[in-house]
Structure formats: C-alpha cells, structure tokens
Amino acid sequence: METAAVGFLTVSSAVTMSAPFLLGKVIDTIYTTGTDTETMAASLTSLCIMLTGVFLVGGAANAARVYLMQSSGQKIVRNLRASIFSSILTQEVAFFDRSRTGELINRLSADTAMVGRSITDNLSDGLRAVAQAAAGVSMMFYVSPSLASFVLLIVPPVAGLAIFYGRYLRSISKRTQDALAQATQLAEERISNMRTVRAFGKELSEVNTYTEKTDQVFSLARKEAVLRAGFFGVTGLSGNIMILSVLYKGGLLMASQHMTVGELSSFLMYTFWVGISIAGLSSFYSELMKGFGAGTRLWELLDRKPEFPLNEGLVLPTDQLKGQLEFDDVTFAYPTRSEAPIFQNLSLMVPAGTIMAVVGPSGSGKSTLVSLLLRLYDPDAGMISIDGHDIRDLNPYWLRSHIGTVSQEPVLFSCSIRDNIAYGAVDQEAVTTEDIYRAARVANAYNFIQAFPQGFDTVVGEKGVLLSGGQKQRIAIARALLRNPKILLLDEATSALDAENEFLVQEALERLMEGRTVVIIAHRLSTIQNANAVAVLDQQRVVECGRHAELLGNRQGLFRKLMEKQAFLQEEQQRALR
Numbered sequence: 001m002e003t004a005a006v007g008f009l010t011v012s013s014a015v016t017m018s019a020p021f022l023l024g025k026v027i028d029t030i031y032t033t034g035t036d037t038e039t040m041a042a043s044l045t046s047l048c049i050m051l052t053g054v055f056l057v058g059g060a061a062n063a064a065r066v067y068l069m070q071s072s073g074q075k076i077v078r079n080l081r082a083s084i085f086s087s088i089l090t091q092e093v094a095f096f097d098r099s100r101t102g103e104l105i106n107r108l109s110a111d112t113a114m115v116g117r118s119i120t121d122n123l124s125d126g127l128r129a130v131a132q133a134a135a136g137v138s139m140m141f142y143v144s145p146s147l148a149s150f151v152l153l154i155v156p157p158v159a160g161l162a163i164f165y166g167r168y169l170r171s172i173s174k175r176t177q178d179a180l181a182q183a184t185q186l187a188e189e190r191i192s193n194m195r196t197v198r199a200f201g202k203e204l205s206e207v208n209t210y211t212e213k214t215d216q217v218f219s220l221a222r223k224e225a226v227l228r229a230g231f232f233g234v235t236g237l238s239g240n241i242m243i244l245s246v247l248y249k250g251g252l253l254m255a256s257q258h259m260t261v262g263e264l265s266s267f268l269m270y271t272f273w274v275g276i277s278i279a280g281l282s283s284f285y286s287e288l289m290k291g292f293g294a295g296t297r298l299w300e301l302l303d304r305k306p307e308f309p310l311n312e313g314l315v316l317p318t319d320q321l322k323g324q325l326e327f328d329d330v331t332f333a334y335p336t337r338s339e340a341p342i343f344q345n346l347s348l349m350v351p352a353g354t355i356m357a358v359v360g361p362s363g364s365g366k367s368t369l370v371s372l373l374l375r376l377y378d379p380d381a382g383m384i385s386i387d388g389h390d391i392r393d394l395n396p397y398w399l400r401s402h403i404g405t406v407s408q409e410p411v412l413f414s415c416s417i418r419d420n421i422a423y424g425a426v427d428q429e430a431v432t433t434e435d436i437y438r439a440a441r442v443a444n445a446y447n448f449i450q451a452f453p454q455g456f457d458t459v460v461g462e463k464g465v466l467l468s469g470g471q472k473q474r475i476a477i478a479r480a481l482l483r484n485p486k487i488l489l490l491d492e493a494t495s496a497l498d499a500e501n502e503f504l505v506q507e508a509l510e511r512l513m514e515g516r517t518v519v520i521i522a523h524r525l526s527t528i529q530n531a532n533a534v535a536v537l538d539q540q541r542v543v544e545c546g547r548h549a550e551l552l553g554n555r556q557g558l559f560r561k562l563m564e565k566q567a568f569l570q571e572e573q574q575r576a577l578r
C-alpha cells in the first residue's frame, strides 16, 4: 500500500512540477511572433488539451495518494495504540504502584494521537513537499543555472535556523505532553472518585488545581506559539525575498537577452512552488519534531520489559493439582517501599482442601499475603509453593486460572451483570447462559438479578455503583464460582450488611468454599470458628497458628486480645442499638 502511495505521489508531483514548464511553453506560444494567428491558435489548442489531460491524471493520482497515505497512517496509529495497551497490561503490578492511571491513559490517547497526526496528515504532505522542492530546484537549475544559484543562497541560513527550531520544539512538545498527562491524571482521579470530592465539598478547589495544571500546558503552548510565529515569519519572508530576487535578477537577465519571457515565467512559477513547498516543509518539520517529542515516552513504554513473565513456565496437569499452599521463610517488602519490610521469615502452611482464616491488626499484611499467593509480587527471600512447586517456576497465567478471589469491595466493570459474571471464566467464549444462571443461583444472586427490569443484561455502572454492597459481593462470588478454582483467596467484607444480605452472602461464601483450599481474611467470629485453622499475623510474621479454641486458650496470646477487643466492640454496638 505504501509503495502504491509513493507511486501516486511521484505521478502527482511530476504533473505539478511539469506544469510551470508547460505553462511557460504556452506563454511562449502566445508571444511567438512571425507565425500567423491560425497556426498559433491550433498549437495553443492542442497544447491546452494535452495539459488538461496531464492535469486530470495529476488530480486522480493526488486523490489516490491522499487516501492511501491517510489510511495507512491511521493503521499505524491503531497498531501503535494496541501495542501500547498490550505493553501496559503486561507490566508487573509494581509498575502500576509507581505509574498513575491518568498518565497512562494520556499516553494511550493524546500521545498516540499526536504521533499519529505527525505520521498521517503530515508524512504524506511532507513527502510531497520534499519531492516538489527537490524537483522545483532541479527545474530552476535546468531553466537558468545562474539565476537558480543566486536565488537559492537564501536556503542555508533558513535550514540552519530550522535545525535549532526543531530541537527546541521537540523538547517543548515532550514537556507539553508531560504537563497534559499530569492534568489528565488529576482529572481522571477526581472524576472517578466524584462521590468523595462531593462529600468533602472540594469541587471548587479541584477546579482550581486542575486549572493550574492546564495553565502549565498553556504556558508551554504559548512558548511554542512564539517559536512557531518566529519560524513561520522567517520562512514566509524568505519565500517573498526569493520571488523578489527572481524578478530582480531575472529582469536583468531578460533585459540582456539571456532569458525569454516564458523562461522567466516558468522560473517564477518554480520559485513559487519551491516557496510553497518550503512552507509545507516547515509545518511538516514542526509536526514531525512534535511527534518525536510526544513519542519519546511512548517508545519508553513500548520497550519496557515486564519484570516477570505473564505466560511462561511450568504447567501442571490440572487433575494433579491438590492445592496445598506453603509460605517458607518468606521475607518481603513492597518494591516502592523497600526499606519497610512487611514480612520477615514468615512461614505458614495450608493443607489442601482446608480453610485458613487470617487475622491480625490493621496493616499487619493480610492483604499482602493474598497478593503474594497470586504472584502479584515476588518475595525477596524464601519460597511460596503450591503442592511443593515454587510458584516462581509455574506459569503465572495457569496459576491464576486456578485461583478465585473475592475482595472486600469487589470491582465490577461497567458492563452487564451477565458479562461481569462471565469474566470469571478462564474461557469467556465458552460460557453458556445456563452456566451463568447456575453460578448466580449458587451465589444467591439469581433472584435479585432477575428482579431488575433488564435482568442479567442490567448494566452495573462504573465500578458497580448501581448495586448495593451485598449485591456486588454476591455477583463477585458468582464470578469466582464460574472459574471453579482449586484455591480461593477471600477478603471478608468488614462493612456491615443488613441481616438478610449478610445471611445470603454468608451462605453463598460457604457454598463457594466447599472442597477448596481457602485463605480467608476473616472479620466475622463465625468464619473464624468454622475455619480449620487460624493464622494470626503481627510483627512481620505469623505469631500464632492453630484452631480457634486452642488459640483462645492462650491467655497472653494476641488472638485472644483481638477477640476480646472484637467482643467488646460487638457489645458496644449492641448497646448502642438498644
């Protein structure tokens, strides 16, 4: 496609460039003396008919060139967007701890658009300008070498200026895209957490902060405008000076009989063409430099290799998977806060098919334990294993396909309930409506979903804002059920649900846990009592582990203290209710 585009470009440019030469001939035919009017009219007619044909071909070739260049440019943008998105999604989780959502979104939308524009509109017109300038200059030399070398003296200083201009523009463009990314980041975070902004009444101050950020973009844009104004002023001026010098020097050459009026006219038209091409080249060059500037961060993102692979490593036969989990002497600190260890020499064993409740003070690392099992992070020392296999040797994709999760505040996507439940399946395409209904029934979600006017096609709103906490939980349970995992990682909701919701969620969770290895961050006494064992996290390790009753027996133990505190709280709550 690109080759065809270049072919059409050559044809259309050849036509455009031959025009002044042929028009010069027409003028010379008109001015020819010594022939009778009839002969002159005949040759003028045939010359004009021929020229019309040539122009028609040129017009068609130009249209074809624009179409091909545009569509192949857009294809490049599409591929660029897809590659950037794929590169973002394959990064390790720690990358997302460091990067900000809005910034990444800006890269994906604004930066790619900028690079796209510099490729699409620009490359095609730019190539055309280059071709025309080159052909124009050659024709100028062909028509009159002495006049051409005189006129083109202006080119070297303008080219020198362009190089400086390009460098500066590139750096401004990069800074502009960075400033824009910051503004987008702020907007994205505030808009997606609008309820909090409203609750704290921060609309006005957020608008001010956003305006400050956009002011930075504006001030950079102003710098760019000054720069452009200067550059375009100079290129426009140099174009006019070129024309003027052609008329001056050409006039003298004509006076001394070294040039005909047709030659001077041709030369003048070529000078115009070269002038126009230089103007085209300037904007091509500007856009290209801006594209390079905006592209810098994109290339960085494209070249970034994730710290751990997504789909490489050992895959065990599914029927051999038992689901025994073990932490062996694990030491871990989050990569973004490597000086603050979360675990030191932590060991914990969860036999296959049993339920391990994890309790501990806030910040003791209960959620971190779950993240490590999902291999969102790797431990700094020690080993985490499943059925004796180090999870670092296993294919992460395979590993996660056997783990189901339900978090405290389950995240749903803004699509239908049906799609949200189907999201849990390893092969989403293979899920039948019956599978989804079954999962919803087991999760006690079927009835309330069917009661919605649109049933399973109800769209849940961004992050599921159109549902209650208990409803979201039950949909998340149905989603986990559809995956039918050997291992379950659960985070029990702390927020109080009403009695009926609580019962329904509890019942659904119990059905979900049946026959699986479960690690549950427990908040309810009943969950702790029903678990096969309880692990108490504190001071970067497991301080106590055993059955509920055993742990209660240790009067000095942390578990007993935690339970007493909880019992105390429950009493308080009950008293308040009364």
Ligand SMILES: Nc1ncnc2c1ncn2[C@@H]1O[C@H](COP(=O)(O)OP(=O)(O)OP(=O)(O)O)[C@@H](O)[C@H]1O
Binding pocket: 097, 334, 336, 337, 342, 360, 361, 362, 363, 364, 365, 366, 367, 368, 369
């Ligand atoms: N992505 C992260 N990057 C850096 N530090 C983190 C990250 N996530 C959690 N932490 C830190 O790790 C520690 C343990 O957090 P974690 O969420 O595992 O605790 P938790 O026991 O689940 O707490 P809670 O009961 O309050 O939910 C905290 O001090 C927290 O600040």
